[in-house]
Structures are given as structure tokens and as C-alpha cells.
Amino acid sequence: MHTPDEVTTNKPKQYLGDSVHFQDSQGEIHDHGHHHHEETHDDFNFVTKYIFSQDHKMIAKQFLVTGIFWAIVGGLLSVIFRLQLGFPDTHFPILTAAFGNKWAPDGQITPDFYNMLTTMHGTILVFFVLTAGLSGTFSNFLIPLQVGARDMAAPFLNMLSYWFFFAASVVMLISFFVPNGASDVGWTAYPPLSGLRQSSEGSGLGTDMWITGIALFIFSAILGGLNYITTILNLRTKGMSMAKMPLTIWAFLITAILGLLSFPVLLGAAVLLIFDRGFGTSFYLSDIYIKGTALPNHGGSAILYQHLFWFLGHPEVYIIILPAFGLVSEVMATNARKPIFGYKAMILSMLAIAVLAFVVWAHHMFVTGLNPLIGSVFVFLTLLVAVPSAIKVFNWLATLWRGNLRFTPGMMFAIGFVSLFISGGLTGIFLGNSALDLHLHDSYFVIAHFHIVMGVSAFFGMFAGVYHWYPKMFARHMNNTMGYVHFWLTLIGAYLIFWPMHYEGLSGLPRRYFIHSNFHSFNHYGPLNEFITIAAIMVFCAQLLFVFNFFYSMYKGRKLTEQNPWKSNSIEWTTPIVPGHGNWDGDIPTVYRWPYDYGKNGIDFQPQTTPLREGETIHG
Amino acid sequence: MTTFLVFLAVFLLGMVIFQISRVNEQVSVLKGEEKAHDETDNLSGRMFLWFGIIGMAALFWSVWKFKGYLLPEAASEHGHWVDSMFNVTLILTGIVFLITQAALFWFAYKYRGKTGNIGYYYPENNKVEMIWTIIPAIVLTCLVVIGLYNWFKIMRPAPADARQVEITGTQWYWIVRYPGADGKFGKKEFNLISDDNGNKLGEDFTDPNSKDDIYPSEMHLEVNKPVQLQINARDVIHDVGLPHFRIKMDAVPGIPTHIWFTPTITTDDMKVKTGDPDFVYELACDQLCGAGHSAMRFVVVVDTHEEYEAWLAKQKSFYESMVKGSPMDPDAPKKMAAK
Numbered sequence: 001m002h003t004p005d006e007v008t009t010n011k012p013k014q015y016l017g018d019s020v021h022f023q024d025s026q027g028e029i030h031d032h033g034h035h036h037h038e039e040t041h042d043d044f045n046f047v048t049k050y051i052f053s054q055d056h057k058m059i060a061k062q063f064l065v066t067g068i069f070w071a072i073v074g075g076l077l078s079v080i081f082r083l084q085l086g087f088p089d090t091h092f093p094i095l096t097a098a099f100g101n102k103w104a105p106d107g108q109i110t111p112d113f114y115n116m117l118t119t120m121h122g123t124i125l126v127f128f129v130l131t132a133g134l135s136g137t138f139s140n141f142l143i144p145l146q147v148g149a150r151d152m153a154a155p156f157l158n159m160l161s162y163w164f165f166f167a168a169s170v171v172m173l174i175s176f177f178v179p180n181g182a183s184d185v186g187w188t189a190y191p192p193l194s195g196l197r198q199s200s201e202g203s204g205l206g207t208d209m210w211i212t213g214i215a216l217f218i219f220s221a222i223l224g225g226l227n228y229i230t231t232i233l234n235l236r237t238k239g240m241s242m243a244k245m246p247l248t249i250w251a252f253l254i255t256a257i258l259g260l261l262s263f264p265v266l267l268g269a270a271v272l273l274i275f276d277r278g279f280g281t282s283f284y285l286s287d288i289y290i291k292g293t294a295l296p297n298h299g300g301s302a303i304l305y306q307h308l309f310w311f312l313g314h315p316e317v318y319i320i321i322l323p324a325f326g327l328v329s330e331v332m333a334t335n336a337r338k339p340i341f342g343y344k345a346m347i348l349s350m351l352a353i354a355v356l357a358f359v360v361w362a363h364h365m366f367v368t369g370l371n372p373l374i375g376s377v378f379v380f381l382t383l384l385v386a387v388p389s390a391i392k393v394f395n396w397l398a399t400l401w402r403g404n405l406r407f408t409p410g411m412m413f414a415i416g417f418v419s420l421f422i423s424g425g426l427t428g429i430f431l432g433n434s435a436l437d438l439h440l441h442d443s444y445f446v447i448a449h450f451h452i453v454m455g456v457s458a459f460f461g462m463f464a465g466v467y468h469w470y471p472k473m474f475a476r477h478m479n480n481t482m483g484y485v486h487f488w489l490t491l492i493g494a495y496l497i498f499w500p501m502h503y504e505g506l507s508g509l510p511r512r513y514f515i516h517s518n519f520h521s522f523n524h525y526g527p528l529n530e531f532i533t534i535a536a537i538m539v540f541c542a543q544l545l546f547v548f549n550f551f552y553s554m555y556k557g558r559k560l561t562e563q564n565p566w567k568s569n570s571i572e573w574t575t576p577i578v579p580g581h582g583n584w585d586g587d588i589p590t591v592y593r594w595p596y597d598y599g600k601n602g603i604d605f606q607p608q609t610t611p612l613r614e615g616e617t618i619h620g
Numbered sequence: 621m622t623t624f625l626v627f628l629a630v631f632l633l634g635m636v637i638f639q640i641s642r643v644n645e646q647v648s649v650l651k652g653e654e655k656a657h658d659e660t661d662n663l664s665g666r667m668f669l670w671f672g673i674i675g676m677a678a679l680f681w682s683v684w685k686f687k688g689y690l691l692p693e694a695a696s697e698h699g700h701w702v703d704s705m706f707n708v709t710l711i712l713t714g715i716v717f718l719i720t721q722a723a724l725f726w727f728a729y730k731y732r733g734k735t736g737n738i739g740y741y742y743p744e745n746n747k748v749e750m751i752w753t754i755i756p757a758i759v760l761t762c763l764v765v766i767g768l769y770n771w772f773k774i775m776r777p778a779p780a781d782a783r784q785v786e787i788t789g790t791q792w793y794w795i796v797r798y799p800g801a802d803g804k805f806g807k808k809e810f811n812l813i814s815d816d817n818g819n820k821l822g823e824d825f826t827d828p829n830s831k832d833d834i835y836p837s838e839m840h841l842e843v844n845k846p847v848q849l850q851i852n853a854r855d856v857i858h859d860v861g862l863p864h865f866r867i868k869m870d871a872v873p874g875i876p877t878h879i880w881f882t883p884t885i886t887t888d889d890m891k892v893k894t895g896d897p898d899f900v901y902e903l904a905c906d907q908l909c910g911a912g913h914s915a916m917r918f919v920v921v922v923d924t925h926e927e928y929e930a931w932l933a934k935q936k937s938f939y940e941s942m943v944k945g946s947p948m949d950p951d952a953p954k955k956m957a958a959k
Contacts, residue, residue: 092623093623094623110911111911111912111913111914112911115908115910115911115913185908186908190856190857190907190908191856192855192856192857192873193856193857193908193909193910196855196856199791199855199856199910200910200911201911285873285874286873286874286875287810287873287874288810288854288855288873288874289790289810289813289822289854289855290791290854290855290856292815292816294810294811294813294822298874299874300874301874301875302857302872302873302874302875303872303875336731336739337733337738337739338739338740338741338742339741339742339743339744340743341742341743341744341745342743342744342745342749343743343744344744345744345746345749367859367868367869367870368870368872368877369851369869369870369872369875369876369877369878372771372772372775375771375775376768376771376772379764379767379768379771380764380768383760383763383764383767384760386756386760387753387756387757387760390716390752390753390756391749391752391753391756393720394720394752395749397720397723397724397727398742398748400724400727400728400731401727401731401740402731402739402740402742403727403731403739403740404731404733404734404737404738404739405661405665405727405728405731405732405733406657406661406733407660407661407664407665407732407733412664415668415724415728418724419721419724419725422716422717422720422721422724423717423721426713426716426717427713429709429713429760429763430706430709430710430713433705433709433763433764433767433771434767434768434771435701435702435705435767435770435771435774436702436705436706436709436767437868438702438774438866438867438868439702439706439863439866439868441859441868441906442859442861442868442906442907443863443906479641479642479644479645480641480644480645480648480660481637481640481641481644481645482637482638482641484660484664485637485641488667488671491671492671495675499679499682500682500686503682503686503689503690506690506691507689507690507691507692507863508692508861508863508864508904510861510904510905510906510914512908512913512914513913513914514911514913514914515914515915516914518914518915518917519902519904519917520898520899520900520902521692521863521864521900521902521904522904524689525689528686541630541634544634545634545637548634548638549641558645558649596743597741598739598741599738599739599740599741600741601741602738604738
């Protein structure tokens, strides 16, 4: 990790551990709250600086690096199962060498292993990479820096939010190595498959550990969310009204509220599942005969779990994409050298999306036997949520219009994001219509939809954020050429992987199928599956290029020589090149204008800290 | 060996990219910021335009290439409604797709950066926001109305004369039951299920209605006659997926579900229509149910009236063929005590 040297040497004002006390150059302690933190923080040791750090920037980097680790694991899992799907008749000795005879005898993976791979791929990517790795990283990094705070409102809780995430990661990782393997009941873990230990290999200890890992993850998310909301509402610097906050902050705020309200419901669903699995209850189980035995459970509803799961599950996808929205808006405005178009509309649409997110969950359940009238309500609300999403896309397009586009790698990913979000979002309109869902449910069409609109899109938002804020995080530049290669390979490759899946889904090909050749109806996609697999391997390799660039540039990247390399308006770029604990040497700057004065009155950019001139009208 | 060579090739390619990237960075620094940026912006802008053009062309090409492998011809009455809804949605979303993607890649090209240019300070326009809020809202309302109209039609109660077919999912096969001549299913109780003695549905054979129930190995349906599927599961959630008929309905343990439809094309006619002599209607499981999820295949045959009657006449009831005289048979005389 990068070492900020200035932290231990001369600082006119010392940051004293929490967000309200600092000691000025006369040695006086200024106290904006009650007096309980005395120790100075100019002597961090290795453990308190890099491991159990309470500095939001370090915590952000911890989330990022852990997220990158999980992205590699999750991506690798998909390469393995794509090998099976693309080359079902080929034997790959390397698989047996890597996984042994239980999971991959004779060079081919077993159906149980396939289910484990797909289950963990989904779990890892949805939660560990795109939630923790995305909002964990950027909410932590950017909130104090962009609102003008020394650190989060509760740095100790913030540290805990990372370590709960780490604990969840450890549990999930270990679950791969227990005798019957990790969970294989789908990332959605529907009971009774997940509610009965005997229903599949991985529904024993593997699923116990999965549930434990998810519970720990939920604690992490809640702790993080509390901090983000509190800091944004309470610790904005002078002049930073809500209407002058960058869109990143609005996105992180709304995401945190979504998470706080929906994650506990998943915890509830998981607790009931634990009871059914181990304590003889019948929350989800009724009338079951399995492996030669009629079980005593009676009265439960497997559909109850789906309601509880999707009550989180649907907001979860917005928890994933909203931060990406914020990052893209910010990167795009900065690099288009003009304001984000429709700042208020962008905020209102995010609010509308957040509210609607809570009332569309049963569009995942249209074919569960739900009362059609209830289904119809969810059709209406689901298609309604397309409206604010459309507004955002139009606003991004309008932001590009008549701009002076600077194509940094971050900007490339922001533009790619818009393309993918359009493609993936539009297929949601097919799926949201229940009568169409009768054909498309649980088919490859769904896989195509969520990968493009959530998987790849959110990744592009994350990449835009990493490339753009890397100089602020590590005081060095990532290599641009590798960035461009990474971008084009990923954009082209992702479309090559997921676009054809729409076709497979239309013909009825079900998802989560280990093999496609059992059915005459879907037997003809062999060559296409091969093509998709090869594209997937290529895209995975392109990500390794990014990972190399990321870590290499930390030590050997071109050093940053100016505070504000992107000529951006937001105030994180007013901190020193290497911001210490407490972010600003001296007072936190006062803010006078909104973050999007690019090209105003012929001036290329005017940071938020620039006072208004005589007679200048303020925006926002 | 091949694996090793593949890894080696990828690694070497990575090294090449790395070295070129390093050189490029040095060159950019030497050129100076402005010149370097202008060159990359110009190149990237052009690449975006080419990506948009080639991408769109590839899209159309792929639709042409996979024609015939997309939506199979609908073989049920409501299937045609589903397909026409699909087409309407495709046209509307297709228009939006074309316009927005074209705008995106065109703007990326047209407004590619150049030193000395300045962005146009245009922060908002509420009127335009209203327009592009209201138009999507109207379009989506239309889709909702059409969608729900069809949804309620599909989900309306089955006609009184609909034939009943029961299907039960279990790990990892389907059990289909016909009610036989009396048109009534025998009572069943999950506690009576026993795979050992063959009573896989837990049918209560003391119930007279059970005596003529049929457990066929293929699901035969009569063309143009409505059929209602009574759907169950024994162990975990499965799903009855009939893509040609545009049917999908979960099979949930403890919560029976049902769905009805009217098949409109016989299997023989489909063979002619598709030019595929091996054509067969298949039922696939559409909810992850464990290791055998991709193996739960059940054949469905749509017969003409004569073929259907002939097939039905040939079916022996489950009771007659499997139960009578066996230990399951409640009417069998009690066995004599062993001597």
C-alpha cells in the first residue's frame, strides 16, 4: 500500500481521532463535541495504519482490494463452468488436477460442482464484489472527501464494517474446502432446496456457512450504511448544502438508505431458514417426501422465503447500480467539461428509483402460482421504474452533447456504462411484463438481462471510479494504454458473451443447466456456447491486465505532480496530493458553488471552493 | 501440453501489451499533455464511432444468422398473444435502443475533445425533462395495458370442459397422472408416498377414483382441446416449462399450482412446419432443483382427436398394471401366515 509520508511530520493542525476535535498550531484543543478522545494520531504503527485502520481512505482501499480478490475468484468460477457449457464433451485434465476426483473426475466437472460454481459465482459477485467492493470502496473513500469532513462520523464502527466484511469473506472462502463443498443451492437459496440438508451435496455444511457468511456481510453493510448516512447529513463543510453535493454523494446516500431498510429482511429470511434447516420448524417446508422419507414438516410456505428474499433482492440490484450511476455522472461531467445535465432530475430520478425499488419484488415471482391480480400490480410498478431510469440515460446523453470530451480510461468506462445500461435496461421491459415472463422466466434471456444491466454495467461504473480516483487514492497514475486495451476488450467481449444469450433464452433454454444436450429443443446451440466460452475467457484475461495495472502502478506508476489532474471541481481534489489522516492540512475549505461549473462564462472549470464573483448567479 | 501453451501465449501477449503501454506513457509525457490528449481523444472518438457502426451491423447480422432458432412457433392459443406482445415490445424498445445507442456513439465521436474547445454550459432544461418523462410513461403505460389484458386472459379460469392432467416434480423426474375414465383423480397423501413399493405419488388406493388413474410415460394432449395442468412437487421447487406452448409454472411442495392452455399444432404438423423429422415437444424443469436439474425431461405429444382416443384406449391404469395383487393393493386378500 502507498505510504503517505507527511502524516508523521509537520502538520499545523493535528487530527485527533474523531471528526470533531483538532489541535491547532498553538496546541489548543478545539472541541466541537464532548471531550472523550485524547490520543494524537501522529504515531500510527503498521497495525493501526494498514490493518485496523479507522481512516476512511484506508478502509476504502481495504474494501477495494478485497473486492478485487473476490472478482478474480468469482470470474474464475465462471470460466470453469463456461468450459463445461462450451465444451461439454472435452476432457480438461487441468480440472482434475485442480479440483480432484470428487468434483472433476476425468477432466470434466460434475453437475453438483457445476451448481456450486454457479451458486458461488452469483453470491460472490452480487454481494462481495458489486456491493461491498463498489459502495464499500467509494462511499468510504469519497463521502468525507467530497462533503468536506475529516473522516466518517463513527470511524470505529466504520472499521468494524470492513472487518465484518472480511469475516464474511473468510467464512465464504473456507466453505469451498469443507468435505461436501460450498453451497450449491443457487445464490437465491430457495427452500426447500436450501431448507433441507439432504437435497443436494452443498446444502449441508456448505449452506450453513453460506448463511453465516451472508449474515456477517449484512452486519457489515448495515454498519457502513449508518456511517454514510450520518456523515452526509451531519458533517458537510460550510457552504455544502444538500443541493451542492456531487451526484456521487446523493447516490451513496440513497443507496445506504435502501440498504438499511432492506438488508435486515434478508437477515430475517436467513434466520427462518436456519431454523427450518436445523431446528425442525416449518416456516418454508410442508408436505415433503425426499430420499425415501416423508418429512414431518407441515404448514410452511416456500413462497414466503421468496417474498422475504426478494424484498431485499430487488432493492439489492439498485444498491449495486446507484453508486455506479453516481460515479458515472461525476466522471462524465468532469471529462465532458460541462455540467451534468439535469442535476435535480438526476436526484429526483434516483429517489423515484429507490422508492419504487421497494414495491416491485414480486416480478421475480410471476410464475410461482401467485394470484394473478397481485402479479398485475407488480407488472405496473415494475414497468413504472423504467421511467426514471430512462430519464437518467437521456440526461447522460445530453451531458455528452456539445461537450469537449476528454477520453480518459475512466471516461471510456462511463460511456460504455451508458451503452450497457441501455441494452440491459430495455430487456427488463420484456421481463417485467408477466405474460412475456411466462415464456422468459428462468431462461437465458434473464441471464443476459441481469448480466448486462447489473453485472457488466456496475463493473463499468466501478472501473470508471477506480481509473478516475486512483490518483487521489495512490498519488500515482494508472497506465493509460493498458486502460484503453482493458476497456475495449471488456466492452466488446462482454457484448459478445451476453448478447447471444438473449437468443438462447428466446428458444426456451433454461438457466442453471449443466448440460444442454438432453433436450432436442435446445440442442442446436453447441457452436454458440463454444463462442461464448472463448469470449468469456478473453474477457477474464483482460481483467487480469487491469489487476496488474492496478497493483503495478501503485509502486511504479507515474507519480502525481499536481493536486487536480482531471481539473475537477469537487473538493477531494483540494486536499494535498497525499491526503493524510484528517484529509486537509489546515481548515476544511468552504464551499460556494455546486460541483458542475465546467465551461461557465467561458471558464473551463471553477472548483466548488471558488467564491462567487460580483453579480454572478449561483446555480443550485 | 496444450493448456501450458495457451497459458504461455496469453502471458506473452500480456507482456507485449505491458511493454507497449510503458513506451506509450513515456512518449505521451514527451509529447506534452495537450498534444497527447488531443491525439488520444481523436483516436478514441473515432473508435467509438466504429464500435457503434460495427456493433449495430453485427447485431443485425446475428439476428439474421439465428433466424429460426429464436422464438419457436407458438403451439398454443395464448402463445400467439404472447408472441404478438413480444413483437410490440421489441419494436418499441428497438426504436429506443437504436436512437439512444446511435446518439451515444455519435456524440462520443462528434464531441471528441480538442484543446481550445470549451464545453457548452447547459445545466438543465425542465421542459425537455418533462417531455422525456412523459413519452416513456405513455409508451410504458401502453405496454402495461396490453400486457395485463393478455395476462388476465391467460390466467382466467379454465373452461369447465378442460381436460385435467396432473404433473408432479421430484428429484429428478416428472410423474404425470391422468384421471382416467371417471375424470377424477384418486386422493393422495404425501405420507403414503413410497419409492420402495412404487407408490410414488402416495395415492390412496382405497379411494375408488384411484382405480382408473393412469401414469403415462408421455403426456398426450388432444389438439385444440383445453387442458389444465395441476402442478405439484414432492421435495423441492421445480417448474413446468413448456417453451413451445409459452408455459411456465412453479411446482411447489405443499402449495399446488395450476395453469391451463390449448395446444393448437399437432406434433406431426410441427415436424412438417419446422422441417425437422425429429421434432418433439419437451417439458423442461425451470427451477434449480439439485444435481439432476438439467435432466428432467418429459415428452409431450399433441395428437389429433383419433390419435388421442387411440392412445388413451391403450393406456392401462396404474392400479391394474402396478398395484393389483401387490402389497400396495388394499383389495388383495390377506396373505396367509408363513408356514
